[in-house]
Structure formats: structure tokens, C-alpha cells
Amino acid sequence: MAKALALMSGGLDSVLAAKIIADQGIEVTGLCFKSAFFGSKNAERMAAQIDIPLMVVDFTDEHLEMTKQPKHGYGKNMNPCIDCHAMMLNYAGKIMEEQGYDFLITGEVLNQRPMSQNYKALQTVKEESGYENKILRPLSALNLQPTEMELSGMVDRNRLLGFNGKTRKPQMALAEKLGIVEYPSPAGGCSLTEPNFAGRLKDLYEHDKENTDRSDIDLLRVGRHFRLTDKAKAISTRNEEEYKALWERITDDMLIFDTADYSGSTVALKASGGHEPTADEIQSAAAIAARYSKAREEEEVLVKYKKPKDEKYEHIRVKPAEDRELANLML
Incomplete structure (x- = not known):
């Protein structure tokens, strides 16, 4: 049986992506990252809801350092989403190799976020992760080039989806169909996207970036x-x-x-x-x-x-x- 490692933020998209692949008879394990800016509680609840195991990896130190000077810059607030996703996929790829998984799953949706999930950004994330050929995005797969997992028949491309854009109505309809009834709002999860927190973090980095550690981030709240x-x-x-x-x-x-x-x-x-x-x-x-x-x-x-x-x-x-x-x- 094929085995996949599904990155789970705790949001609806990532749990749908994991569920779609699990329903193809593939063994899916969730993988959640936590840092000074986001935790794992939502992911734990969502993984339990679709009955898959979940690994939690704390990469606070590395993630914090990345946020101080992200290669691809910040989004609307202080969220370096492209660099963050690439970092997570690089971590996940190493775990995949070490523990014998066949490929990685993410819940990214093409054009849902104009800066970090447009076609070019999704390609950049894949390339910089170091595991370009092992990443599958089930929710938007029909709008993307087939992966080696689909071409080999490991994954049935006909059972993948073609979601595109900001609307969440297709995801909500699919959640109802799959029996996923409880999920957080799309705004929750990452402190870096919150305007008030981001303003304080920007000020901190402007005045004492080199000395900033986990305790300084916690104090911002x-x-x-x-x-x-x-x-x-x-x-x-x-x-x-x-x-x-x-x-x-x-x-x-x-x-x-x-x-x-x-x-x-x-x-x-x-x-x-x-x-x-x-x-x-x-x-x-x-x-x-x-x-x-x-x-x-x-x-x-x-x-x-x-x-x-x-x-x-x-x-x-x-x-x-x-x-x-x-x-x-x-x-």
C-alpha cells in the first residue's frame, strides 16, 4: 500500500486534501508543524475527525530565524508564506525519506491567496522545497501539471479536484459530503497574518531583531x-x-x-x-x-x-x- 504524508495546518483545505487521498486506499499520516507563531491544536482535532494519525514537529528556532529575513518577503502583514511553505515541505520531505513514505500532500488551492498561492508561487515552493516531484496538491491538481504519482497510477487523477480562486463554497460543499462538520474559520491559525500582532512584530524586528527569541514573541501577545x-x-x-x-x-x-x-x-x-x-x-x-x-x-x-x-x-x-x-x- 502506498503511504503519504499530509501537511496539516488545522484548516479545512488541508484536512480535505488528506481525506481525498485516504479515500483512494492510500495510507495517510498527518504532519503538523508548530512554532512561536502557530500551534497544533486545530490540526489535532481535524486529524481525529478523519481518523488519521498525526505527527507534530516543533521547528520554532529555525522558523523564527527565517521570519527575520525571508527570501521572498512578507505578505499583507508579516507572513512569509512562500518561504514558510517551502521550509515545511523541506522538513516533510526529509521525514518522508527517513520513514518510508511515498509522497507529500498539501491543501494549497490555486489562486486562493493572490501572492502566495498563484501558479508561480506554487512552483517556487515546490522547487525550493527540494522535493518537487513528490508534492501533490489534490484540491487543485486538475489545474496543475500531473505529478509522477498520478502518471504512475499510484494516485487516481480522475478522483482529484480542480479548485481555483478565493471562494470557499466548493470546499464547504465537499466537507459536508465527506462528513467533516467542524472546522475553524480561514482567518485563524497563524499570528503572522494578524494585523495587530504583525505590527508589534514589525516594531520588534526594526528595533531588536538580532536578539529576538521565543520569549520576545510570546510577550507580544x-x-x-x-x-x-x-x-x-x-x-x-x-x-x-x-x-x-x-x-x-x-x-x-x-x-x-x-x-x-x-x-x-x-x-x-x-x-x-x-x-x-x-x-x-x-x-x-x-x-x-x-x-x-x-x-x-x-x-x-x-x-x-x-x-x-x-x-x-x-x-x-x-x-x-x-x-x-x-x-x-x-x-
């Missing part, structure tokens, strides 16, 4: 972010949940600010690698803490701050930051 200077930014929590999330991501070099006599937001001052916060940066972070506290209407507020391992707090009196000022700083 917490609280309000303010770019104070080229060397420093502040993160302000909005609730108890974000406070806990911030403390899980605190590093020893950060300064932590709280109002001394009132409840309110905890603010972290994070500097670029090796930079020691200036008096002006400290004052700005303290003013943010004062603004998002019960003392926001006061003329002057006492704010305490220290590094996580320091025993004693320093104190500073500041005027709460004005909303107009913060609007210009907010990421």
Missing part, C-alpha cells in the same frame, strides 16, 4: 505595548489574566512598575539587548503605570519599580500619561 524610544518599550497589563501572563514571561533585565498606593496596571519596561534604561524611559514607563491605575486623575502619583530579583523598590513621582501621548506611542 500580552497587554498594551508602547514604543518609548529606539531602545525601550513598555508593556501594560489590562487584567489579572494578563498580569499572570506577563509574570510568566518576565526576564531578569526588565524593570517592573506598579503604583505604590493605588491598584492598577503592572508595567514592564523592556530594553533592547544590552541597553540600560534611561531616566526619561523610566519616567515614561512610570507615567503609563499611573495612567492605567485608580490614580489616573491625580496630578502626581507615586510609582515603585525594580528588577524582578531586586529586594527593594525605587520610587518616582510622575504625572499620569495623557491619552493623546499614549495614542502616539501605542503599537
Whole structure:
């Protein structure tokens, strides 16, 4: 029996592609990649729904480095989809060879995304993956050149599809026909496509790309972010949940600010690698803490701050930051 490895993002397209091939009597195993920008939960649910096993590979370090300078650039936000797909297929191809699979499956649909899934982009991904002759795209196969798997009879080309364009109606109809009833919206999954997250990531890469690691990426999802200077930014929590999330991501070099006599937001001052916060940066972070506290209407507020391992707090009196000022700083 032929064996295929199906790349599964957790979306509808990839599970349909896997199911179409599995229904031809081919043994299909799902393969999901996770990194700092996307996880595996949706893929786990979708693989279970069509009853196929799933492998999960964490390639955070390599993927993070690629996003800093992708060969083919970014999409609408900070998503380097062409480079990302090629990287995944290269990884998948190595696993295919090591574990005795015959070919790879992806759920890509021709022209669904104008920049990363046009004909030229799909060809680029195949070529740069290093496994050009082993990649099958079942949902758009009838609009593409036959692969060696189809020409050899391993896969029945007549049972493949010719989806083309942005509309998802054909996929939804096929899902109903195949009994796939639960699937995520097409917008979910990758943080790199989310405008708010992408804006924060772009700012991070512009100011401290070389030192950015997984913890910096995780921190982008917490609280309000303010770019104070080229060397420093502040993160302000909005609730108890974000406070806990911030403390899980605190590093020893950060300064932590709280109002001394009132409840309110905890603010972290994070500097670029090796930079020691200036008096002006400290004052700005303290003013943010004062603004998002019960003392926001006061003329002057006492704010305490220290590094996580320091025993004693320093104190500073500041005027709460004005909303107009913060609007210009907010990421």
C-alpha cells in the first residue's frame, strides 16, 4: 500500500486534501508543524475527525530565524508564506525519506491567496522545497501539471479536484459530503497574518531583531505595548489574566512598575539587548503605570519599580500619561 504524508495546518483545505487521498486506499499520516507563531491544536482535532494519525514537529528556532529575513518577503502583514511553505515541505520531505513514505500532500488551492498561492508561487515552493516531484496538491491538481504519482497510477487523477480562486463554497460543499462538520474559520491559525500582532512584530524586528527569541514573541501577545524610544518599550497589563501572563514571561533585565498606593496596571519596561534604561524611559514607563491605575486623575502619583530579583523598590513621582501621548506611542 502506498503511504503519504499530509501537511496539516488545522484548516479545512488541508484536512480535505488528506481525506481525498485516504479515500483512494492510500495510507495517510498527518504532519503538523508548530512554532512561536502557530500551534497544533486545530490540526489535532481535524486529524481525529478523519481518523488519521498525526505527527507534530516543533521547528520554532529555525522558523523564527527565517521570519527575520525571508527570501521572498512578507505578505499583507508579516507572513512569509512562500518561504514558510517551502521550509515545511523541506522538513516533510526529509521525514518522508527517513520513514518510508511515498509522497507529500498539501491543501494549497490555486489562486486562493493572490501572492502566495498563484501558479508561480506554487512552483517556487515546490522547487525550493527540494522535493518537487513528490508534492501533490489534490484540491487543485486538475489545474496543475500531473505529478509522477498520478502518471504512475499510484494516485487516481480522475478522483482529484480542480479548485481555483478565493471562494470557499466548493470546499464547504465537499466537507459536508465527506462528513467533516467542524472546522475553524480561514482567518485563524497563524499570528503572522494578524494585523495587530504583525505590527508589534514589525516594531520588534526594526528595533531588536538580532536578539529576538521565543520569549520576545510570546510577550507580544500580552497587554498594551508602547514604543518609548529606539531602545525601550513598555508593556501594560489590562487584567489579572494578563498580569499572570506577563509574570510568566518576565526576564531578569526588565524593570517592573506598579503604583505604590493605588491598584492598577503592572508595567514592564523592556530594553533592547544590552541597553540600560534611561531616566526619561523610566519616567515614561512610570507615567503609563499611573495612567492605567485608580490614580489616573491625580496630578502626581507615586510609582515603585525594580528588577524582578531586586529586594527593594525605587520610587518616582510622575504625572499620569495623557491619552493623546499614549495614542502616539501605542503599537
